[in-house]
Amino acid sequence: MSKQKQASSAWPLTLFTIGVFMAGLDNGIISTALSTIGDYYQVSASWGAWSITLYTLGMAISVPIIGKLSDIFGRRKLFLVEIFLFGLGSLLVALSPNFTFLLIARFIQAIGGGGIFIIGSSYVLATLPKAKQGKALGLLGSMHGLSAVLGPNLGAVILHLTGSWQWMFFINIPIACFLLIFGWLKIGKTNTVKAKPLDIWGITLLTSGILALMYGMTNLDSTKFFQSLLTMNVFAYLFVGIVLLIGFILYERYLENKGGDPIVAFTLISNRLFQVTLLLGMLSGGFLAGIIFIPSYVQQVLHVPVESAGFWVTPLALASGIGSGLGGFFTDRIGSMRTIITAGFVGIIGFSLFSVFVSDFPTFLLASILSGIGLGMMLGAPLNVLAGKSARKEAKGSALGTLSLSRQIGMTLFPTIFAGFIAGAFAQVEPMVKHEFMEQDITIEAVDAENYLTLTEQVDQIVSEDLRVQVMGYVTAVLQNGYNRMFVTSSILAFIVAISGFYLLRKKTDKM
CATH class of the missing domain: 1.20.1250.20 (MFS general substrate transporter like domains)
Incomplete structure (x- = not known):
């Protein structure tokens, strides 16, 4: 240049x-x-x-x-x-x-x-x-x-x-x-591009479908995820949203065949490369959702004071920025598909370390850096390049917009799932502490994740220091199980990312 x-x-x-x-x-x-x-x-x-x-x-x-x-x-x-x-x-x-x-x-x-x-x-x-x-x-x-x-x-x-x-x-x-x-x-x-009549029906169907689908997702109960799927304020909206989006796809095919200008071309939606790219976009939203809960993990599992939690999370933020730069560098050097595979494996290691290795700041720092780099590599260049490759020159903006929508869906769905893991752990604190410390007659009233300080205050009221330390250690172990489920799920998402990258690479090799 x-x-x-x-x-x-x-x-x-x-x-x-x-x-x-x-x-x-x-x-x-x-x-x-x-x-x-x-x-x-x-x-x-x-x-x-x-x-x-x-x-x-x-x-x-x-x-x-x-x-x-x-x-x-x-x-x-x-x-x-x-x-x-x-x-x-x-x-x-x-x-x-x-x-x-x-x-x-x-x-x-x-x-x-x-x-x-x-x-x-x-x-x-x-x-x-x-x-x-x-x-x-x-x-x-x-x-x-x-x-x-x-x-x-x-x-x-x-x-x-x-x-x-x-x-x-x-x-x-x-x-x-x-x-x-x-x-x-x-x-x-x-x-x-030469402007044709705006796809008003397509915009209406797409907007209505997204609104219904996303609203249904926001109504999901994180503590009773699968049961809430069957409630009217979730199932009805999800069903209507899916029907409207199917109607949108069918209408876009009809409009494209008629020579119109669909808001998202059916040839793009039916492109296998683009379909896998959309899946990866949604999974990247799950990546980001896992990162979002780390500040509360720092406070509730590692017992870092609120005023210091931001300092602990800073390396993660910096690592995600570095990861995005690396993602761009590798995309230019080795291609978007190999970059996606690399990001997936880095993410697997990073999230797995949170569940089996982290106990203090040095180990947390290592897991944070790897998770942040994996996230950053996914958020920037490789997926956008893949979306651009899927679309004609005059439809690249439309392709990128649809990719961003899939990421937004992931960022709405996975936080609800992860919050359910954490809420489930908080719900187990009361019965498990009561059973474990039955002889000492220790009872901790159930609270939700937003009232963690109330939980610690109850533990602090225990007179015996040795017993107080034991109870707090047990409570921490119970809560850590909830976060571990989140980190394991994030590792699985990273694994699917890597496998998807191998799939795309193999498809590309088959065509050569």
């Missing part, structure tokens, strides 16, 4: 990187202020959680549609629109007079933030030579991973320094203004 082209791509990549980091932060930054926001608007914890749920739904809906629109109208226009909506949503959230207004503003913010990563990735695939795409996609992926891990910690810092949750969103305004100004000046226009 000439120096002139490198200079012309440096600014867009920088702007996309900042945009991806900013949008990713707001997916988790609010979690540290949920109770504060709930008290501010006097709403229950279950209602307060909707500020996160709606953001997830908004991102899931927007990514495939924004990906398609970026193919039609150009990446610069859509990037500016997305940044404007994100900035506007951030301002409205901070100024919300009531909780309903806040939820609407969060949805606007999500629609704006959801497509930034897709636009940046499709810009890379459309403008950079193949030899440079992995490195650039790795950079974007590192911001995606770092923001997801750092979001809650940064939120706690802002809340501590300012004493106001609104500043978590006010801080986005100057960044959004910077991106709007320099995005207009520095991002060049990309070639667009």
